[in-house]
Amino acid sequence: MNWEEDEEKLLPSQRPEWSDVSPLPQDDGPNPVVPIAYKPEFAETMDYFRAVYRADERSPRALQLTHQAILLNPGNYTVWHFRRLILETLSKDLQQELDYVSKIAEKNSKNYQIWHHRRWLAEKLGPDAAGRELKFTEKILSGDAKNYHAWSHRQWVLQSLGGWDDELEYCHQLLEEDIFNNSAWNQRYFIITKSPLLGGLQAMRESEVKYTVAAILANPENESPWRYLRGLYKDDPKSWIHDPQVSTLCLKVLTSSGTNHVFALSTVLDLLSHGLQPSRELREAVDTLNPASSRLDSQENSSSTKDSLGNTICSVLEHADAMRVNYWRWRKSQLIV
Amino acid sequence: MEGEGAATERQRRATASQVDQWAVQDHVFKIYGAFASIPRSAQSVILELQRDKHVEYLTRGLQQLGPSFVVLDANRPWLCYWILHSIALLGESVDDELEDNAIDFLSRCQMPHLATTYAAVNSLVTLGGNKALSSINRWMHDAGEIDVRACYTAISVASILNILDDELAKGVGNYILSCQTYEGGIAGEPGSEAHGGYTFCGLAAMILINQANRLDLASLIDWVAFRQGVECGFQGRTNKLVDGCYSFWQGGVFALLQRLPAFGGEGFGTSDVEVEWVSDSTSEGDDEDRDSSDDNEALHPEQDQEGHQSSSHSPESSTAVHIQHSRHNQLEPLFHTMALQQYIVLCSQEQEGGFRDKPGKARDYYHTCYCLSGLSVCQYSRSKNENSPPLPTSVLGPYSNLLEPIHPLYNVVSRQYHDAQDFFSKY
Numbered sequence: 092m093n094w095e096e097d098e099e100k101l102l103p104s105q106r107p108e109w110s111d112v113s114p115l116p117q118d119d120g121p122n123p124v125v126p127i128a129y130k131p132e133f134a135e136t137m138d139y140f141r142a143v144y145r146a147d148e149r150s151p152r153a154l155q156l157t158h159q160a161i162l163l164n165p166g167n168y169t170v171w172h173f174r175r176l177i178l179e180t181l182s183k184d185l186q187q188e189l190d191y192v193s194k195i196a197e198k199n200s201k202n203y204q205i206w207h208h209r210r211w212l213a214e215k216l217g218p219d220a221a222g223r224e225l226k227f228t229e230k231i232l233s234g235d236a237k238n239y240h241a242w243s244h245r246q247w248v249l250q251s252l253g254g255w256d257d258e259l260e261y262c263h264q265l266l267e268e269d270i271f272n273n274s275a276w277n278q279r280y281f282i283i284t285k286s287p288l289l290g291g292l293q294a295m296r297e298s299e300v301k302y303t304v305a306a307i308l309a310n311p312e313n314e315s316p317w318r319y320l321r322g323l324y325k326d327d328p329k330s331w332i333h334d335p336q337v338s339t340l341c342l343k344v345l346t347s348s349g350t351n352h353v354f355a356l357s358t359v360l361d362l363l364s365h366g367l368q369p370s371r372e373l374r375e376a377v378d379t380l381n382p383a384s385s386r387l388d389s390q391e392n393s394s395s396t397k398d399s400l401g402n403t404i405c406s407v408l409e410h411a412d413a414m415r416v417n418y419w420r421w422r423k424s425q426l427i428v
Numbered sequence: 429m430e431g432e433g434a435a436t437e438r439q440r441r442a443t444a445s446q447v448d449q450w451a452v453q454d455h456v457f458k459i460y461g462a463f464a465s466i467p468r469s470a471q472s473v474i475l476e477l478q479r480d481k482h483v484e485y486l487t488r489g490l491q492q493l494g495p496s497f498v499v500l501d502a503n504r505p506w507l508c509y510w511i512l513h514s515i516a517l518l519g520e521s522v523d524d525e526l527e528d529n530a531i532d533f534l535s536r537c538q539m540p541h542l543a544t545t546y547a548a549v550n551s552l553v554t555l556g557g558n559k560a561l562s563s564i565n566r567w568m569h570d571a572g573e574i575d576v577r578a579c580y581t582a583i584s585v586a587s588i589l590n591i592l593d594d595e596l597a598k599g600v601g602n603y604i605l606s607c608q609t610y611e612g613g614i615a616g617e618p619g620s621e622a623h624g625g626y627t628f629c630g631l632a633a634m635i636l637i638n639q640a641n642r643l644d645l646a647s648l649i650d651w652v653a654f655r656q657g658v659e660c661g662f663q664g665r666t667n668k669l670v671d672g673c674y675s676f677w678q679g680g681v682f683a684l685l686q687r688l689p690a691f692g693g694e695g696f697g698t699s700d701v702e703v704e705w706v707s708d709s710t711s712e713g714d715d716e717d718r719d720s721s722d723d724n725e726a727l728h729p730e731q732d733q734e735g736h737q738s739s740s741h742s743p744e745s746s747t748a749v750h751i752q753h754s755r756h757n758q759l760e761p762l763f764h765t766m767a768l769q770q771y772i773v774l775c776s777q778e779q780e781g782g783f784r785d786k787p788g789k790a791r792d793y794y795h796t797c798y799c800l801s802g803l804s805v806c807q808y809s810r811s812k813n814e815n816s817p818p819l820p821t822s823v824l825g826p827y828s829n830l831l832e833p834i835h836p837l838y839n840v841v842s843r844q845y846h847d848a849q850d851f852f853s854k855y
Contacts, residue, residue, distance in 0.1 A: 237668065
């Protein structure tokens, strides 16, 4: 199907094969709102589409018509839906249809209908389509590493069709390129929790913590690995508070100067709320960050309890993370006295 | 020279995310810097909502759209809703002729797609009145694309039409729950990335089916709170760029949470929605004098909010969570409402009418709708309910910037929502 050909630019009314069809005009009523000033070629193509759609004509010419309609407006889900019906009825080659969709997707990588169509095709083609779909999403992601549809599709392919083998490595590559790519971190989480080739979250935790700690130390201001680290202990707060790597990491970050401390402080606060018994070094590191005025206020509570440490952390954050001052005040109010 | 070398080094090692982020930050900070440096009188002018221009832009859209809008052809009910809702937020109404045309158009729309059903229904509710409301044909639709949006739109429509029931709610709660990610936000599908739009939809849907308590709310709040960046606006996902539309998607999450009885809110004004796990202890905060802020001062990221004292108190039970109350019975929102208003008004607002994603992007009706919706959320963030008008300290710029309050679950203007509720309760 080569739409560079001039022949394809002929509108239905100019083609003899459409002479038997009466085009159906759009009926928006006499005075429609949000009326779009359609170009004549769009209006005509859609008028003919409406006719075949109403008649439920699933023919080669109807298929061709959906193609023209798609070119003019790839966002019309009715056209895509009808195209699928035709493809089924005519038992068309779906690999070829994938070729077709790939071309359309080049300029429309954020279009729901296209991705939905792809998913439908891949599902029909089965596990054999896995390789191709992974390649396709990889291509899209190479131009737009956070494309939501692409990631979503990729996850669906892995779960429905397989192809997990190289996924963790792929994720790693993306993170090497951009350690701030939260989509890649999210994918990593997906892999370690869902991949049939790996042992599951608990089994992977050890190595993942090491990986994540390294990422954090490289860029402590990067929110993604901090949340990822927290996620590694999802539903397992005991391991979270007892893993020395976590508190060590926080201490390291808190005692480096010129570093963003917000996530480290937030993490310690979280650990405390789950029962962490803070070390003296951790306490001191937090106290050091405490602006002088607050230190005076909390002097009475300065030494021992974890809740006063939580209090101090919230006070520090109210200043260090001023955008979230109300949030930290609220967190403070939530500390159980 | 050494400084330059270091800067180049920094640039060379910078990732794509960092480069993009710094570019936006630079642009935004330039705007804030320029604002801070002009005289007070000039500042007041710039902080004004360009109501007339916005209404002009919006009305034009309703009357006639150019051929480039063809891509939205299948989603004209959305255009309708974005425009009508924006006009309603500005406290304006549409002339009778346009209104009739809108109703007529919407009732002719074939809507096999759930999202457009939502848009159409919301448009008609916004228009209000018997004609619009009776023209809604009440029906249930199958979702074409199963994701969290479908859950929200289906439930929202059913709820507003007063036909929400157990059959519909069954299974949806489990699904949305499975979409909450390790980050705390909610994704479009299980496994996908936490995202502002889906987080709003997911939370709203859960509230509508009385299952919000099944979510890890602490984790959700933490994620949303961190989506507000130094630019003062909200981003949709971690480490992505600020975008004006998230003023509503993310800001609206706070509006939803605040209304939950568990957070000291009054609920949602309908008998349908009751959160069962609520502890009904509420403790009033100490009476505190509020420092009234000079609301014309530009906020730089380092600055604090209005400078009021925190009123801390202990919860009466371990299950209750509270937001601080003041003597005016106002709630403290968990995000920086003045900063967000600053982003919307200074960075998203176009002086010629309409709103945009960020400086450098073109305006559009979608962003106009959600920037205005987000602005309304900010303005009413300290109001216990929509009947208590906000204090001037809650409104950035002149008090005339005040918009209509919305019902955060549906994002339609409150008054119209209640009118529709009354109408459909008779069926």
